[in-house]
Amino acid sequence: MAGQLGVLNALDVAKTQWYHFTAIVIAGMGFFTDAYDLFCISLVTKLLGRIYYTKEGAPKPGTLPPNVAAAVNGVALCGTLAGQLFFGWLGDKLGRKKVYGITLVLMVVSSLASGLSFGEHPTGVIATLCFFRFWLGFGIGGDYPLSATIMSEYANKKTRGAFIAAVFAMQGFGILAGGIVALIVSSAFDHSFKAPTYAENAAASAVPEADYVWRIIVMFGAIPAALTYYWRMKMPETARYTALVAKNAKQAAADMSKVLQVDLEAEEEKVERLAAEPNNSFGLFTKEFARRHGLHLLGTTSTWFLLDIAFYSQNLFQKDIFSAIGWIPPAATMNAIHEVYRIARAQTLIAFCSTVPGYWFTVFLIDYIGRFAIQLMGFFFMTVFMFALAIPYNHWTEKENRIGFVVIYSLTFFFANFGPNATTFVVPAEIFPARLRSTCHGISAAAGKAGAIVGAFGFLYAAQSKDKTKTDAGYPPGIGVKNSLILLGVVNFFGILFTLLVPESKGKSLEELTGENDDEAKEMGVQYETSNRTVPE
Template identity: 40%
Template sequence: MSTYNTTKLDTEQLNERRREALAKIDNAEFGWFHIRACLVAGVGFFTDAYDLFAINLVTPMLGLIYYGGALPSDLDLGIKVSASVGTFIGQIGFGFLADRLGRKKMYGIELMIIIVATLGQALSGNGYTLSLPAALIVWRVIVGIGIGGDYPLSAVITSEFATTNRRGAMMAAVFAMQGFGYLTTGIVAVILLSAFKTSIIANTQNLDYVWRILIGFGCLPALVAVYFRLTIPETPRYVLDIENNLNKAERDVAVVLKENRNHLQSEDDANEIVISNPAIAKGSFSDFCKYFSKWENFKVLFGTSMAWFALDVAFYGIGLNNSFILSTINFSSVKGDNFNTVWNAAVGQIIIVLLGSVPGYWATVFTIERLGRIKIQILGFVMSCILFCALGFGYNQIKNTSVALFVFLFALTQFFQNFGPNSTTFIIPGEVFPTRYRSTGHGIAAGSGKLGAIIAQVGFSQLKDRGGPNAFIPNLLKIFALFMFIGLLVTFLIPETKGKTLEELSNEDDVSGQGYHNNSLSEEEK
């Protein structure tokens, strides 16, 4: 394979051809390919949320089966935090690899990891050298790596295929599938508990069937999506900006948009000659440092990372501990009745997700192109801060006045997290970095979020019982309010991305705003 040698005139022509290819993607009619891309990416996030939050219902069952009550706090923490540790590794690792090796090469691998690790969890047992909780912790680290890989890959692939005026809605729709995954954990748990009700009441040990099937069910949606992920085409932007193959990019755009490709057939195509542009900046460690050493670029990376960190402190702090919070208001804990304890925990999760999470996600989908990302993120942080303050400072008064009011306010915090920063912190990092660092940047921002999740889970576990069982939870809610305020402050470092092309958002000194480095060209070529 040879490279086409360009002259000054050729470079100008190549710039124009690149602009035309990008304009076709940005201005395309919304069609079946865009819907398919959202569905393929969305199934992954459905699976991610299912696998992450099913453990919220599984740990109470493990406590009843193997410990005759509650799971020891260190084991509960280890099982819950292990997936977040794996997710952190996956987000950073897959983010980097997707920029180095390609989106297509990495897409699907993360789902295979999730499938294998999910089966491993469901089939785990006690052994002479490895206990069941230890085995679950190992498998959940592995499943977390797969889940982590899904974040930068799905975000960037959706972003790079999307049209400019629907990019936010498409990315929000992909992420909104988390809400359905979260909801499905409760629904599947209720179905399984109903099916095994008689045997569970007769012998609590029969909950062992329930948690294994509940976990194992997470394999099914991932199996459906694997084939489609492995066969999705490489994004034209990656081909243009990293592979630097203009001919291939033009052909891929034509295939995606179902254009007549006759005008693209040439002698160069027949000979598979790569037409590359010498003005394209190459990704490297030194270039990465140079790009992010500029404050206007670094502040975006810092802002997106810190906002995600602040959000996940609260989001995972309460999301993986719903059962504890509901038990403190006597909603999920029924003394002496093991079946109804786990039943109420599942029903409580369904109620909270239906009231808060699912409506919040889809409110973002339907409003993001009108309101913009930053307004939604600010609104979400402000309202979450107010609600956490109300729940924290008025904890005892509210729960003693009305359990229904407490559950409503608790669900409302999840609504404004999802109609707010939980969606926008995922969307914005997939838009604001240049192609050669888009996946890496998203992975760094997402990994920062998981650091927040890890800190929240460790902190929640260590602090919740200070002063008595679950006595410190009101103070934890106040701490979550503080992090919502921090998230609000750093949001002002992030640019609004609504209505702008990915090239306009890359924030580079380039030729015609199209992602070319002026310093990539000699003075004579300029």
């Protein structure tokens, strides 16, 4: 295009180089930590119940009360939602790099503090844990818009989708690492003593060593985040922020000359001219934004919201579903640490066989078949498999059919990650203007976390038996696991419908998508009509 800045064009057409992979690792380790910290709590919630709620008078000795379980599972998600909105906005105001280190420090400190939760009574320990996990989530929330925006602004247009998806795919390794760490730690402690089973002595089954297990698992998340802090601080600010938002053409050219190892001209006059263009000045709460990007923001927020209802319900409550079908033995047959081992083994198997491969299928294929096709396909198969589990649910609870249940359940994870869980992260980092990119990604991601909160709190209660006598103590009757799975299938179906609002961004430069270069964009139809979508060949 006539108005394309040389420094941005150089990034768009650059061949895949070492700095691309460096950026993926630096940004991706944040997501590794994010996933580890968010999902490791599901491995230790039952252990917390066995340690702190075994005394007489508890609704059900050895089980977290409903309000405590909801708080422990959901408080980090609430923090994440707040962090996505705040740091997304701050990333557009102060720059991506300036904010990037703050989020990492917050994650490291909060991870360590969560494992050091203190108190003389169980209420004190859980309250402290929830406090620090809120701030852990707050730091994690900032990583979403910043990592996605940085990677999209560093990438070339040919493989941009794969690079952003690769950053997000580190989430899969984080989930897998959570299971492996829990396996190693619980196995080490489990074989170091002979504890009675829960049925023999509920209090003694949670021996003193169990208190170390959950703390080690939670604190381990600080290590990968701390290791990448230095490299995050070494990264230069993205050229798109420096040139298009900060209006500093000289600095953008200098930074990218070092990164690309070529000589780039500082086009100060062109930057000033682009800054004066009307299509480069409208704000988020304007009619012009609503006209150009309103439907697309609705599409990215709604699909992420719907996806996370299902995705977080499945991830946080795998242990409950596996217990319901009998894949994990009843707690009464195990001591506390062995229960952690069994839960971790099941979740690690799911992560290794379906979660991680799903992410990398997206990485390898997103720039070939496009974001739209992958997201539509993912929601479709998630709907199909969820109904396949729910409708004949009684069939799957029979012992000889449990393997079939686990296989189909694993396929829903595969198509979540080779589908909307990846694309809902990628697209908002591409289709909004540079000055609003981090903010809009933060809004989209926050909508997702609102869905995650609905999934975390809603599924906890909804999956309870309809028969009050069969619910976990302290929980009101729910609609049962079967009807909960049907509900998740309906949610996924609505995801298919709202995907139609999301444009295809494959193969286009970010400025071509947003019309930030010059008025020529208007004549070229860069206003995101659905008809602008590239249909896969």
